[in-house]
Amino acid sequence: MTITIDTHAFIAAAPKGLRAESADLTPAEFYERYCGHNGPIKLSDWSPVGREATATYTATLEMAGHLRTVVSAGSPVAALTSALYDEGYPLEILQFHQRRTDAGTATFVQCECNGRRGWGAAIAGDGPESTVRAMIAGINKLGN
Secondary structure (H helix, E strand, C coil): CCCCCCHHHHHHCCCHHHHHHCCCCCHHHHHHHHHCCCCCEEEEEEEEECCHHHCEEEEEEEECCEEEEEEEECCCHHHHHHHHHHCCCCCEEEEEEEEEECCEEEEEEEEEECCEEEEEEEEECCHHHHHHHHHHHHHHHHHC
């Protein structure tokens, strides 16, 4: 699914520390730096089943040339973090911020992996998908 967003509104939803860190970036540079999906992990498929509060989520990830399916009942954060750890990406979420915007749910995560820290950001139609996309953007930023 593609969402058209007002990039300035998306950046305005970011936590104070990330806004300060990215103050000199254009909206396009912000998107490239924090939302970019270039890296070792790709989200191949995302399937929610049920309503958000009681849903089961299935994410298919492409990592190092193979596919891995992650299934989660409730929040997908623990399932994705565990799958990434199993694949050699010991990801820790240091900060997590999520806000509803007119365009969808914006998620901002500060991640740490192997001593490196960085932010990942995403916007999607629901909180769990936005969270998964932000986590993947964050790990890909640290993996590059």
